[in-house]
Amino acid sequence: MSSQDRLTMPVGEAMFTQRSIRRLRPDSLPLEDIRVFLEAAVKAPNGGNAQPGRFLVVTERKQLKALGALYHEAWWAKRKEIQGWHTRADIPPTEKTYLSASRLADEIGDAPLIVLPCAKRGTPGNSVFPWVQNMMLAARALGIGSVFTTLHPQVMERVMALFALPQDVEVFGCVPMGYPRGKFGPTARKSIGELTYFNRWGQPSPWA
Amino acid sequence: MSSQDRLTMPVGEAMFTQRSIRRLRPDSLPLEDIRVFLEAAVKAPNGGNAQPGRFLVVTERKQLKALGALYHEAWWAKRKEIQGWHTRADIPPTEKTYLSASRLADEIGDAPLIVLPCAKRGTPGNSVFPWVQNMMLAARALGIGSVFTTLHPQVMERVMALFALPQDVEVFGCVPMGYPRGKFGPTARKSIGELTYFNRWGQPSPWA
Numbered sequence: 001m002s003s004q005d006r007l008t009m010p011v012g013e014a015m016f017t018q019r020s021i022r023r024l025r026p027d028s029l030p031l032e033d034i035r036v037f038l039e040a041a042v043k044a045p046n047g048g049n050a051q052p053g054r055f056l057v058v059t060e061r062k063q064l065k066a067l068g069a070l071y072h073e074a075w076w077a078k079r080k081e082i083q084g085w086h087t088r089a090d091i092p093p094t095e096k097t098y099l100s101a102s103r104l105a106d107e108i109g110d111a112p113l114i115v116l117p118c119a120k121r122g123t124p125g126n127s128v129f130p131w132v133q134n135m136m137l138a139a140r141a142l143g144i145g146s147v148f149t150t151l152h153p154q155v156m157e158r159v160m161a162l163f164a165l166p167q168d169v170e171v172f173g174c175v176p177m178g179y180p181r182g183k184f185g186p187t188a189r190k191s192i193g194e195l196t197y198f199n200r201w202g203q204p205s206p207w208a
Numbered sequence: 209m210s211s212q213d214r215l216t217m218p219v220g221e222a223m224f225t226q227r228s229i230r231r232l233r234p235d236s237l238p239l240e241d242i243r244v245f246l247e248a249a250v251k252a253p254n255g256g257n258a259q260p261g262r263f264l265v266v267t268e269r270k271q272l273k274a275l276g277a278l279y280h281e282a283w284w285a286k287r288k289e290i291q292g293w294h295t296r297a298d299i300p301p302t303e304k305t306y307l308s309a310s311r312l313a314d315e316i317g318d319a320p321l322i323v324l325p326c327a328k329r330g331t332p333g334n335s336v337f338p339w340v341q342n343m344m345l346a347a348r349a350l351g352i353g354s355v356f357t358t359l360h361p362q363v364m365e366r367v368m369a370l371f372a373l374p375q376d377v378e379v380f381g382c383v384p385m386g387y388p389r390g391k392f393g394p395t396a397r398k399s400i401g402e403l404t405y406f407n408r409w410g411q412p413s414p415w416a
Contacts, residue, residue: 007220011349012212014219015251015342031414038400043223044341045356048305051397055404063407097256118409125333126340126356126381133252133338134223137345141219148253148334164409173334189259192246196263199271201326201372206239 003039009141017184018137021145022104024178028059028112033142040138044130052123053131056116056163066162068109071174074152075105081152104147104176111176116163121170128172136175145180148173211247217349225392226345229353230312232386236267236320241350248346252338260331261339264324264371274370276317279382282360283313289360312355312384319384324371329378336380344383353388356381 038055046053058064079085079098091098108114117132136146151159151174159171189195193208246263254261266272287293287306299306316322325340344354359367359382367379397403401416 004220004224007223008218010216011219011222011345012215012248015215015248015346016212018251018253020253035400035415038404040220040223042397042400042403043226043395045226045228045344047356047358049396051403053403055400056409057404057406057413060407124358126337126358129334129337130341130356132334133341134345136253137219137342138223148338150255150332150334163407166409169409187251188257189250192243192250192263195250195259195261196246196265198265199268199371201264201374201377205265207243 003036006033006036007040007138007141011137014137014141016186018140019183019185019187020147021178021180021182021184022100022147023181024107024111024145024176025181026110026112027179029144029178033139033144034113036142037135037138037144041131041135044134046127046131047124050127052119053128054118054169055135056118056165058114058116058163059112063162064111064114065109067114067159067174068107068111070155070158070162071108071149071151072105074155075101077152077154101149104149108176112178113176115175115177116159117172117175118165118169119172121168123170125172132173132175139177140184143179144177145184146175146177148175150174211244214244215248215346215349219345222345222349224394226348227353227391227393227395228355229386229388229390229392230308230355231389232315232319232353232384233389234318234320235387237352237386241347241352242321244350245343245346245352249339249343252342254335254339255332258335260327261336262326262377263343264326264373266322266324266371267320271370272319272322273317275322275367275382276315276319278363278366278370279316279357279359280313282363283309285360285362309357312357316384320386321384323383323385324367325380325383326373326377327380329376331378333380340381340383347385348392351387352385353392354383354385356383358382
């Protein structure tokens with residue numbers, strides 16, 4: 001069956017239930033499903049159809065574990081730098097997303113699959129991130145959860161070495177994927193009245 | 209009806225037929241549909257749910273015409289800089305995308321709607337472009353065509369003045385939208401065998 005025909009979920013359902021999934025089951029993903037979400041990914045727009053994006057798909061347990069250890073170090077390096085947090089006890093209980101993200105930092109090496117979206121250094125994000133969003137949305141339609149994360153520069157050299165990445169290649173993110181331990185579901189966003197202006201900056205939209 | 213319920217097209221069909229639509233009908237878009245694709249847009253992921261993205265939606269004919277003139281100038285400035293082309297006659301007949309894009313540069317001021325995705329200067333693209341992709345995909349599901357384009361720095365100051373954009377706000381793109389004069393349909397992409405590596409850079413995927 002074609003990848004297009006596998007993705008039968010209404011686009012509204014996929015978009016409105018694409019919650020960030022940070023708690024993943026270790027069960028491996030069917031190769032056939034990986035193919036479907038990658039083929040859907042590259043259908044998103046990219047500048048001049050030059051297709052600069054490349055997906056490094058990590059499935060080997062040893063590589064996942066090694067990347068997981070680097071991710072853990074990178075995540076805490078960022079927390080130390082930005083929030084001044086050193087251990088989970090420093091995270092205020094109200095910071096639910098950070099608490100959940102800290103658990104992801106512990107567990108990411110157990111994910112069945114991590115995708116590193118890559119491209120030549122200097123490639124504009126508008127040629128890479130639409131592919132990543134299609135990938136995550138198509139995965140959602142297959143019941144596969146994911147969350148977009150980034151790596152701290154502190155570990156980047158080691159990530160490059162781990163995956164034999166050439167120096168002129170840039171890693172645009174780190175997307176662990178797997179079946180969710182929790183549920184998909186709605187996400188909280190500001191209203192489009194707050195996020196949209198009409199015709200001039202600051203001029204309210206009809207929904208303000 | 210909720211925006212989610214309006215978006216009934218299978219996500220596979222939306223993704224695999226999201227061709228760049230550069231020839232737009234001038235017919236205006238229902239406000240109700242604009243609401244649907246904007247609400248779908250902001251459901252895409254963004255870093256830490258800080259929601260830095262803002263949509264400047266241009267519907268006023270006078271503003272569209274003024275932006276269209278700047279876009280035309282910007283497009284040709286880019287062609288002169290990158291390809292050394294000064295007029296349409298300089299574009300080789302084999303460069304079909306550029307020929308089509310040059311027509312868009314002529315006609316963009318007649319589009320019924322242009323969205324400028326914006327955010328504070330320095331916002332990472334990973335918090336903006338997934339929103340734009342959701343917007344364009346949801347529009348596709350409603351039969352509305354779009355194409356992601358960018359503006360040349362040469363006209364940016366005048367774009368900022370035209371829309372009263374504060375100096376600390378960055379314009380991330382320029383997305384004309386409208387009903388297509390042509391048809392939606394498949395897009396040409398390299399195979400995922402060419403675009404994907406497994407576990408190490410250069411290591412072929414199962415589809416290579």
